[in-house]
Amino acid sequence: GIQVEQSPPDLILQEGANSTLRCNFSDSVNNLQWFHQNPWGQLINLFYIPSGTKQNGRLSATTVATERYSLLYISSSQTTDSGVYFCAVGNSGYALNFGKGTSLLVTP
Amino acid sequence: NAGVTQTPKFRVLKTGQSMTLLCAQDMNHEYMYWYRQDPGMGLRLIHYSVGEGTTAKGEVPDGYNVSRLKKQNFLLGLESAAPSQTSVYFCASSLGHNTEAFFGQGTRLTVV
Numbered sequence: 167g168i169q170v171e172q173s174p175p176d177l178i179l180q181e182g183a184n185s186t187l188r189c190n191f192s193d194s195v196n197n198l199q200w201f202h203q204n205p206w207g208q209l210i211n212l213f214y215i216p217s218g219t220k221q222n223g224r225l226s227a228t229t230v231a232t233e234r235y236s237l238l239y240i241s242s243s244q245t246t247d248s249g250v251y252f253c254a255v256g257n258s259g260y261a262l263n264f265g266k267g268t269s270l271l272v273t274p
Numbered sequence: 275n276a277g278v279t280q281t282p283k284f285r286v287l288k289t290g291q292s293m294t295l296l297c298a299q300d301m302n303h304e305y306m307y308w309y310r311q312d313p314g315m316g317l318r319l320i321h322y323s324v325g326e327g328t329t330a331k332g333e334v335p336d337g338y339n340v341s342r343l344k345k346q347n348f349l350l351g352l353e354s355a356a357p358s359q360t361s362v363y364f365c366a367s368s369l370g371h372n373t374e375a376f377f378g379q380g381t382r383l384t385v386v
Contacts, residue, residue, distance in 0.1 A: 167333070170316070197372040207362060207380050214374040252316055256372050260305075260324070261332055264316025 168193045168255055172265035179243050179272050187238040187268045189253030197256035198229050200238050203267070204249045212238070212251075243272045276300055280365050280378035287355045287385045295350040295381050297365030305368045306348035307332075307375070308340060310361040317364060323348055324371075355385045 169192035179185055189198075200212040213220050213227040215236065220227055224243075229236040240247055250269050254262040281296045297306065304325050309317035319332030323342040337359060339351045348367075352359060362382050368375040 199374065201377075207382075209364065209377040209380075211374065211376060216372075254316070254375075260307075260322050260330070260371070261319035262307075262317070262366075262375060264318075266314065266316055 167259065168257060168263045170253055170255055170263050170265035172253055172268050174268060176269045181243060181245060181272055181274055183243050184241045185243060187251055189236040189265060191234050191255045193257060195231065195255040195257050198236055199254045200227055201252045201254065202249050203252060245272045245274060248272050278365055278367055278376055278378035280381050282381060284382050289355060289357060289385060291355050292353050295363055297348045297378060298346055299367040300346065301367060303367035303369050305370060306342065307366040308350045309364045309366065310334065311364060312361050357385045360385045
């Protein structure tokens with residue numbers, strides 16, 4: 167299956183700071199999603215972005231499919247942004263292949 | 275619009291017991307999936323279905339069975355639970371292949 171690598175593995179920010187999370191993948195993809203797993207374990211859909219750029223409030227994402235990476239930007243971080251951010255990709259198979267995630271802690 | 279709903283949210287089983295996890299979606303999605311998540315890991319696909327009456331094996335199918343008798347429901351069964359099946363189980367659905375997937379809230383299963 168497709169290999170998905172996320173960086174950094176862990177990140178600690180002060181409230182108000184900005185951050186960039188990266189997702190590298192090993193093959194061409196037809197599906198790429200970013201999720202936020204909150205401290206209660208729920209997986210929240212952030213972006214469906216197999217290519218291009220999208221923005222939703224303080225979050226934005228860019229996928230450069232030809233270079234096999236995607237970036238998630240978080241601006242003006244808040245404590246509620248804490249949790250684990252997962253990148254997941256798919257191509258010809260049926261599974262979403264997940265990275266191991268970036269664990270984010272935003273401190274007051 | 276509830277999205278994807280999983281039942282139960284928590285369960286403790288003894289080794290050798292059986293149980294069924296229920297997933298229901300109200301988005302009229304064709305595709306449904308069962309994943310498991312283990313500590314420090316992303317999610318891995320157990321089984322999936324591309325339509326009512328169909329099922330197929332994913333990456334880690336051993337020890338699990340599934341059924342999709344109705345389009346809106348996808349059941350995951352454990353016939354003889356083992357401690358290695360202690361995990362958090364997520365159900366997901368999508369409209370079609372490589373379309374956006376939506377996940378349920380998860381079921382935390384402990385096998386002792």
